[in-house]
Amino acid sequence: MTGELSPIDKAKFVAARRAADFVEDGMRVGLGTGSTAAWLVRCLGEMVRQDGLKFKGVPTSTRTAELARDVGIEVISLDEARWLDLTIDGADEFDGDLNLIKGGGGALLQEKIVATASDRMVVIADIGKQVETLGAFPLPVEVIPFGWQTTQALIEETLISMDVLGRDTTLRMNGEAPFVTDEGNYILDLHLHRIGNARQLALVLNQMPGVVENGLFIDICDTVVLGFGDGRVELRDINEGTIEHDRLDFVESENLFTDLSD
């Protein structure tokens, strides 16, 4: 064990550990991207190795694919799977209707394709991701590199015409160079502060030439598994409301605490 986990990592871990119980033998499961999803992948890897769980995972990024293979999960492509029983992924924000902002790690495109191709999407999150109104987290928009500054200007003009509060947009960087997604595209982060009509904004953004996809996940998530630093978990379901409170022992598996890096 590398040391005591921070409360936020404990919260991520218990959410991921609880959500891993949704995975059953024979399922095809979308595996999300990010630090919370990495906990999930480690938990599932342990269930494969120790309990003989048999399922196929469809990763949403090269990072997740690498980690999944490392921990012993059988990885297949979305085209091989065609349709998935379940996707479990993290989020940057979720609201009371379980609408999401995703893409803080730049994987929103594959994540949205995979989640949309699933019977059920379960989001794993710590309480810090819960918001009343989406938008405090900058909204990632994946754009084609060709003419990206023109696309950026078009987005900014559209935000003005929609009377959106924040209109500042920035190109995501990776050091001195633009950040490049797994699909070879760029990310524009939209600093909106508050998104009044997320459904409308998602539709408008996706109609613009040059925009590949945006990080608003509307009506896609079915369940949020919320983790707390003291080991509590809470399940919120879009149809059934809050359906479960539980407490998990986050020291149940010490080897999961090593190699936290994502």
Ligand SMILES: O=C[C@H](O)[C@H](O)[C@H](O)COP(=O)(O)O
């Ligand atoms: O592109 C990245 C994904 O949408 C992540 O699921 C999201 O950014 C949340 O990541 P984390 O669990 O690290 O907060």
